[in-house]
Amino acid sequence: MSGLLALLDDVAGIAKVAAASVDDVAAAAAKAGSKTAGVLIDDAAVTPSYVTGFKPERELPMIWKITRGSFFNKLVILLPVALLLSNFLPQAITPLLMLGGSYLCFEGAEKVFHKLFPHGDHAVEQDMDIKDPAHLEEEKVSGAIKTDFILSAEIMTLALSTIETGSVWMEAATLAVVAIGVTVAVYGTVALIVKADDVGLHLASKARLGLTRAFGRGLVKGMPYLLKLLSFVGTLAMLWVGGNIVIHGLHDFGLHWPYEPIKHVAEQAAYAVSSGAGFVKWFVTALFDGIFGLIYGLLLIPVATRIVGPLIAKMTGKPASH
Secondary structure, three states, X not given: OHHHHHHHHHHHHHXXXXXXXXXXXXXXXXXXXXXXXXXXXXXXXHHHHHOOOOOHHHHHHHHHHHHHHHHHHHHHHXXXXXXXXXXXXXXXXXXHHHHHHHHHHHHHHHHHHHHHOOOOOHHHHHHHOOOOHHHHHHHHHHHHHHHHHHHHHHHHHHHHHHOOOOOHHXXXXXXXXXXXHHHHHHHHHHHHHHHHHHHHHHHHHHOOOHHHHHHHHHHHHHHHHHHHHHHHHHHHHHHHHHHHHHHHHHHHOOOOOOHHHHHHHHHHHHHHOOOOHHHHHHHHHHHHHHHHHXXXXXHHHHHHHXXXXXXXXXXXXXXXXX
């Protein structure tokens, strides 16, 4: 009997340790996930454009293909790479973060530049001129998965940078939880956004109550504005997150401008208000991070379009974007 009680006591002890480990992973994943919010907004804002123009019955299958590709990107490719970097080359994490931040700044600035100075992209127009719908779908899905890879790499690197030093299993579990949670959240949201107009159309035409039909019509009319708002917020998020990453990276390398001036201005602004000091400090910091991201991104546009783009095009045999 005493042996059985001892065994049960051991089992209870193991269960407590396991529960504590689960709590630690959940807490670390929540902390890491919060750091990736800006990238997630951008991801959710960008993806609907890849299924725009296709038949409604093809939208969800396309999103599912992109989701599977995103899981593969994060769990099969990026998670092992992140663990290897963390344990064997941790000094590479900050430069990789800065590289990803530079990409976000470039993407955000390019969107702003295109909005202010509309211009065609021969490569994009040529890519869109595909007569076979199935081939066009594959091209779009492939493009979305490539974009997801870059954003996923940024998400996983950001998540890794927030995990406190511990066992490799703790890091792996946390990154896996972040990868799965982020992917489900982003592409679940994308699916809801993409199908909202179809739901609205169904309600507007077949609902029994007049109020429900009016809601359906409002949903149909409101979706284009929601997509525009998402695109706008996504652009701001890219510039803010990208600028923040690059500024912190420069600070880590001993270059304290513009990190220190921005921190000083934000603290002074927070000190000047009687309430909401925390929000004011965050807002001022985010504002200057975004301005830095925009300026830096604009400087990167000629580098990306005149040097990097043609170089990649030469290596891959595909036309460069201009």
